[in-house]
Amino acid sequence: MRIFAILQQYLPFINIHVNLEGWAVSLPKIYHICMRPVKMLDLHAQYLRFKEEIDGAISTVLERTDFINGQDVKEFEKELAAYHGTAHAIACANGTDAIQIALMAMDLPAGSEVITPGFSYAAIAEMCHLLGLRPVYCDVNPNTYLMDVGQVESLITPNTRVIAPVHLFGQVAPMEPVMALAQKHNLYVLEDNAQAIGAEYTFSDGTVKKAGSIGHISTTSFFPSKNLGCYGDGGAIITGDEGLAKRCKMIANHGQSVKYYHEIIGMNSRLDTLQAAILRVKLRKLNGFTAERQAAAASYDAALGAWPGLHIPARAQGSTHVFHQYCFVLDTPEMRTGLQDALKEKGIPSMIYYPQPLYRQNAYRQDISLPVTEYLCDRIMALPMGTDMDSEQLEYITFTINQYFSTLL
Ligand SMILES: Cc1ncc(COP(=O)(O)O)c(C=O)c1O
Numbered sequence: 001m002r003i004f005a006i007l008q009q010y011l012p013f014i015n016i017h018v019n020l021e022g023w024a025v026s027l028p029k030i031y032h033i034c035m036r037p038v039k040m041l042d043l044h045a046q047y048l049r050f051k052e053e054i055d056g057a058i059s060t061v062l063e064r065t066d067f068i069n070g071q072d073v074k075e076f077e078k079e080l081a082a083y084h085g086t087a088h089a090i091a092c093a094n095g096t097d098a099i100q101i102a103l104m105a106m107d108l109p110a111g112s113e114v115i116t117p118g119f120s121y122a123a124i125a126e127m128c129h130l131l132g133l134r135p136v137y138c139d140v141n142p143n144t145y146l147m148d149v150g151q152v153e154s155l156i157t158p159n160t161r162v163i164a165p166v167h168l169f170g171q172v173a174p175m176e177p178v179m180a181l182a183q184k185h186n187l188y189v190l191e192d193n194a195q196a197i198g199a200e201y202t203f204s205d206g207t208v209k210k211a212g213s214i215g216h217i218s219t220t221s222f223f224p225s226k227n228l229g230c231y232g233d234g235g236a237i238i239t240g241d242e243g244l245a246k247r248c249k250m251i252a253n254h255g256q257s258v259k260y261y262h263e264i265i266g267m268n269s270r271l272d273t274l275q276a277a278i279l280r281v282k283l284r285k286l287n288g289f290t291a292e293r294q295a296a297a298a299s300y301d302a303a304l305g306a307w308p309g310l311h312i313p314a315r316a317q318g319s320t321h322v323f324h325q326y327c328f329v330l331d332t333p334e335m336r337t338g339l340q341d342a343l344k345e346k347g348i349p350s351m352i353y354y355p356q357p358l359y360r361q362n363a364y365r366q367d368i369s370l371p372v373t374e375y376l377c378d379r380i381m382a383l384p385m386g387t388d389m390d391s392e393q394l395e396y397i398t399f400t401i402n403q404y405f406s407t408l409l
Pocket of ligand 1: 094095096097121123124166192194195220221222223233234235
């Protein structure tokens with residue numbers, strides 16, 4: 001019975017392959033699709049590909065039992081710093097802690113203002129409120145979804161201390177103008193690089209820098225779904241500033257650098273050694289992972305770019321795109337609901353990043369309005385994305401979207 005249900009679900013797709021290619025070719029494809037449902041991200045397929053290396057790295061830690069602050073944590077910190085071309089990487093428990101630690105390291109006066117996009121994940125807003133700082137939201141570019149730097153200067157007040165761009169969905173925010181503004185007004189720049197590890201930014205003089213190595217300090221997350229994800233929680237702070245690095249290291253370790261001598265208020269935020277061992281294996285593969293994501297995005301672009309009312313993601317000036325997410329915008333909220341329903345009917349997941357502006361969240365509501373942020377929240381959606389997406393899955397997804405749009409004509 002189950003196989004019939006599955007076949008029925010995939011019937012339109014099956015038919016097109018029957019017509020185009022004949023049973024002999026399409027049956028294995030049908031079998032393959034039936035056996036491998038589309039997920040937003042297939043972590044298991046990636047694990048299987050590198051199982052031997054990952055299992056080996058885990059076994060080594062188990063044998064050494066150096067679970068906390070072990071050898072792999074120290075090596076991973078060095079390798080992560082080298083990958084970014086920066087002097088310091090400090091591993092911690094997750095990307096939200098990394099933001100908290102970075103902000104605490106700046107030692108800002110209470111009420112200091114942090115300018116950050118209103119269209120983003122909640123972590124910066126949340127950590128500002130937790131630390132008695134004030135997030136000041138700017139709007140974003142409607143095509144790249146990144147911080148609209150043109151608006152930032154008008155938001156700077158005597159209380160502003162930090163500009164915190166977010167490298168959303170895998171592209172680097174416009175860092176050249178951000179850095180120029182920060183220098184002019186003597187502000188810190190904190191890059192939230194949870195979603196764009198491995199992306200690169202080219203300055204107008206031709207200098208190329210990795211996302212997360214441009215501002216005074218940056219933070220990232222190793223949440224399993226991230227481009228460099230571990231098998232639990234993890235995060236890191238990256239900086240070229242010796243003083244900030246020293247404070248971050250202490251803050252992540254209860255404010256101490258000598259055991260049981262607490263110099264400043266800190267917290268307990270550690271990346272455990274098992275996660276570090278996994279991340280060391282995966283860091284070596286990150287550029288390959290990026291290429292796989294970019295190939296999947298290119299398939300989406302090629303298949304979907306021509307539909308009126310569907311706006312594929314624009315490439316931000318100066319930045320490469322590492323496609324943490326493949327997000328695009330539809331002309332109306334109704335089109336988005338219709339497309340999500342059509343995908344769901346065929347067993348294809350989709351997501352909305354993000355459905356509500358940060359300043360409309362009950363926890364940190366502000367009485368402001370940012371038109372582009374609100375436009376995007378009502379119309380943006382994300383398709384399955386990751387490494388290990390095969391051409392059958394991509395064809396099936398784009399076929400389903402094309403079928404939905406052809407019914408609208
Ligand atoms: C942009 C951004 N910042 C920060 C975080 C927080 O990372 P974590 O979940 O590791 O705390 C995330 C995680 O989703 C994120 O996407």
